[in-house]
Amino acid sequence: MKTAAIAQRYLDFFEKNDHVIVPSASLVSDDPTVMFNIAGMVPFIPYLTGVVPAPHPRIADVQKCIRTNDIEEVGKTARHGTFFQMLGNWSFGDYFKEQAIRYAWELLTSSESDGGFAFDEKDLWVTIYETDDEAESIWRDTIGLKPERIQRLGRADNYWHTGQPGPGGPDSEIFFDRGPAYGKDGGPAVDDSRFMEIWNLVFMQDFIQNVQSGTEFDIVGELPSKNIDTGMGLERVAFLKQGVENMYETDQVRPVLDRAVELSGRRYGAVHEDDVRFRVIADHVRSSLMLLSDGVRPSNEGRGYILRRLMRRSVRAMRLLGVDEPVFPALFEASRDAMKESYPVLEKDWAVLSGAAFAEEETFRRTLAQGSTILDLALNETKKGGGSTLSGSEAFLLHDTYGFPIDLTLEVAEEAGLQVDRGSFDTLMQEQRQRAKADAKGRKRQLADVSVYREFRAHGETGFAGYSDLQTESRVLGIIIDGHPVQTASEGDVAEVILAETTLYAESGGQVADKGAIIGAGFELDVLDVQRPVAGLISHTVHVASGSVAVDDRATTVVDAANRRAAKQAHSATHLVHAALRDTLGQTATQAGSLNRAGYMRFDFAWSQPLSTDTRSEIEDIVGRAVNDALEVTTRIVSLDEAKEAGAMALFGEKYGNVVRMVDIGGPWSRELCAGTHVSTSSEIGLVSLVGESSIGASNRRIEALVGQEAFRELAAERTIVSQLTAALKTPRDQLAARIDELTANLKAAEKRVAQFEAKEREGRVPALVEAAQQVGAYRVATADLGAVGSADDVRTLALSVRERLGTDAAVVAFGGVASGRPIVVVATNDAARAEGAKAGALVRIAAGVLGGGGGGKDDVAQGGGTDASALNTALTAVVSELQGA
Structure with missing residues (x-):
């Protein structure tokens, strides 16, 4: 069955x-x-x-x-x-x-x-x-x-x-x-x-x-x-x-396992460790596909982190089975085919879901390549130093910073004939978990206690009159302070107020809560936030500005009209941008989240490549034409099935009831399920100016735009800057870009000539610095306070040049300088000096300590710094003293 x-x-x-x-x-x-x-x-x-x-x-x-x-x-x-x-x-x-x-x-x-x-x-x-x-x-x-x-x-x-x-x-x-x-x-x-x-x-x-x-x-x-x-x-x-x-051998899971077997060339049922990996892959690929279908996307936090972990564990398991090439196209397709009978949306949205999965695998493959390079260097350093064990701290750095799995670290180390200090690694992992627990100490780990709202919800759903009115008279059903129901709230209190009806919009669907007030006989409440703590109930977080409010009082909700108008413009602009994106990029550019507030909109969408300047201009142009055409904005309450048949767009991961609100702008051109507030015609939106486009993950992009008056202010500010530049550079506006490019090229050329001059000047100092080197115990030591320098690289370059000129005898170079007001010290040693016991990293830490800072590096060259530039000579003397006592 x-x-x-x-x-x-x-x-x-x-x-x-x-x-x-x-x-x-x-x-x-x-x-x-x-x-x-x-x-x-x-x-x-x-x-x-x-x-x-x-x-x-x-x-x-x-x-x-x-x-x-x-x-x-x-x-x-x-x-x-x-x-x-x-x-x-x-x-x-x-x-x-x-x-x-x-x-x-x-x-x-x-x-x-x-x-x-x-x-x-x-x-x-x-x-x-x-x-x-x-x-x-x-x-x-x-x-x-x-x-x-x-x-x-x-x-x-x-x-x-x-x-x-x-x-x-x-x-x-x-x-x-x-x-x-x-x-x-x-x-x-x-x-x-x-x-x-x-x-x-x-x-x-x-x-x-x-x-x-x-x-x-x-x-x-x-x-x-x-x-x-x-x-x-x-x-x-x-x-x-x-x-x-x-469960891994059932009809909805086994096809993924079989595909992994086919890709790896290994047999299921032959080796226990391989069988566990096959089952992990089958489970995690299915879980990942189902999470993607409910709108979750890979990231480094929250739900996205869980998804990323599942996907990367799958890739890791395939790698441990000997498969290095991309595997998600085959594995996710197998999972889709096994699950689509129960969840047809997997086939319907396959282009979007597969794009997100394949992009995440490619990102992780790059991570593995980078981590492998870093691991190889760490293993070589361990071998060079005569060690047989990679430190737990280096393994943890690879895991925590680069996302390189510990299993792969163990595998690669074993191939190199080394072990990994797993005990130290596990200790560091445990410390990280404890820090995470401490960070989350204030959060409840159990299901949220919303029982305080039971009595108020029993009165029925909170009526929302805000689509048509900015004010409405209502009754106070309840007051909550510090999570407990109370009868009254007095001046200065911050409380939750539950009303029978409201015109204040509760944050949802990307639109932030309304600003406004609740007033009544003898009290005025400033509205700080409006939320829906449980389905059907609206709660107003308020500051009691004056008077005292009590349960059963009559109250009038007053929406800040200017803020609401600007928020409506931003929300409707989001719908226009969504439609323009789909016109420009195709139907797979689907919404992955949004934020709308007065004068600003942010729109996240499924796409893996940056948008070109031409594409951004095209989107802006489509939105501008829609605004100019004064498209009618209409709303209808329909069944969910009717909305789907009409082609209404729904937000991935959003829950919808059997009855939904469908918002049309220009008829079917923009048709979405949405409970937010909107303008009456697109011309009311005014100006929409795209101000940013960026990546928010391997398969998601973000567009940001200013809307209405905020967009006008931004463009006016840019016009002022352009006017100032045309006046300062005495260049017509249409030639300004070329003139700036010319000046930039000239500046780069000048900087290059200056750098060449400084390099020549530094090289000219080398003979004198070599000549000034003194014998200190077993070492020939060159020290110098170079004074003001451009950067630490200048000091480092000069130190390495002098070390090379000092020949093959044991030599140590310790130079200091001041860059941007902060002291820098660089120590370099040659092979003979290191054989005598002089380590650059240890010496630079001594000098940096005198400067009031720290430093480090390898045994051959190291760098440090501090805060006390006046102590630079003392710091260099400390290096010499250390070598004298060696």
Whole structure:
């Protein structure tokens, strides 16, 4: 049974049993404290906690999930994967324990011809919470499961909660016995490798407080409305139904593994280490493709870092399998074909997704080439110094700064006959993790506690009247200070204010929040921010400028009209730029994010090459024509399917409901799903001036533009500068660029002549400096304070010239100078001096210490500096003294 068929069979069963089927939420979590949806229940937490009313009493879905906390276990076990799919059925105040257990048992044990999965009852075991007599009774007396196959476990195994005060409850897990070949008998309490968990039924019935950990909390009462939250692992059911050994060999994953086998020429099942690598590749490529499809792009932080790590681990594993050429074109294509039946968007958006993947591989290949060069130098230095072990600090530098994997460092070092100080490397890695934990100390690691908004959300959605009005009268539903509901807020307080209706736009879709005020009888509130903490609720962060505001007060929201007008211009300009980009570059130049505020817009899009000056001008020209044509801007509320049929553009990774707002500018010329505020006609946008275009990653570019009055001010400032230049250079405006090029060329030529003169002058000083060298112990030592110099390179060049003239006897050169007011010292030694023990790096550190600074370098030449230029002669004398004592 194919994985897609298993999922469909699950949904069909629950649809037949009066559940509304909903699509998977994005992998990108709405919760600000977690990056991804790490479990099937995460998107439903607002409904499970009662903060947001559930749209239906019964729901079923297949939820995409990403979990990377066990990334090092991927490929080593049968069940660890970074991307997985959870089959879930949900009851919000409807059916409870008995019906949830009946549904699970019926679906698992019914024949395939009756729509079930045909698991043999004798192979199924269950666990229940240690005090849940009701669940045991249902399993034993209603289902007929033998008592010896029902096991009671404690909180660590069979109790679920969010990690916050609020709802929780016992659960019952269903396990499949894989047989004696996979471990010892005795049920899941004895061996969870042989007994594989396939379904978890959570009975959300308790209210908990004083949560200290997963097992430390107090159950303080029952919930007034009980919920069912279940999850069945699709990949686990798939590999059991398909008769394979693990999830990597199922139909949605195995094709990538097979392609990796083909590329490497090695056999799967022959060598354990190779098998682990094949499975890592199969898992990580699929996870990467799914993350890309939900709008995540490789980067060095946040979600992008997780994606980059998965992709680079795949490349690394292929390299360890002996494949050095690009592999993503073959591997990602195999994953697309395996997953497209379940996720058709992978084929539809293939050009964009593959472009991002291939660009990241090329970037990493360049990183590997650079890292290999640096590693080779480090290995040669280690060998030259007679060492047999590369230091952990050098291995960490390669990993941390250049992204060079430690596995490759170990491999290359072994080929060179050297070891790596892995213990030191691991210590440095642990220190880095501890620093990262310290940086994140203030962030919650559990799901965000939004229960404070439950009471306010129960009044219904916040009405937004801001599309048509700038003011509206409303009522204060709630006030929150420091995360706690209060009845009043007084002058000087900063608080959140929840209103029944508002005209103030909450930040979303790239558009920043409105500026404005909330006023009422006896109070005035300055609006600092407007956000949507939970779906359907708008919260205003305010500073109480005067008076006191209380719950149930009447209040009027007042939008800053000038700021709103400029923000609308910027947001509509973003739509024009998007349309112009697609006209110019093609349909693959899709939006990857935006920011709109008064007078400014930023637009990120999928593209891997810099835009030429001509292309930028063409985009500006298209936008200018659209503004000049006064295109009508219209909005319509339609179903998501209608919007898609009409060709509306949607932002990658953005969540949309079944009913959406579609914004047209000039009809189909620009048609996007958007909840932002917009002008009535494109002519209201005014001037749009592109001021920047840059890279924000291997496959993404960013355009920045000024809009309206801000664009006019920028161009006026540039006109003033041009006028000043034409006057100063006595050159007509149309000849200004040529005149500046001429002056620049003349300046470069003059600088070159000056540099040649200075080099000749320096070379002329060499004989005198050589002549002045003195014998100091075993060394011939040349020292000099060169006075003012152009740069440290001048001192270094002169020191190396003098060292060469001093011949083959042990010689040390220590020169100093002052560049831009700061002292510089350079020490150079020849082979004979180093054989006597004189090391340039050690000597320069002595001199730099006298100057109040530091320095370093290799044994043959080193450089340092400091802050006290008056101590330069003393610093050089310190070098001589060190050599005298040697």
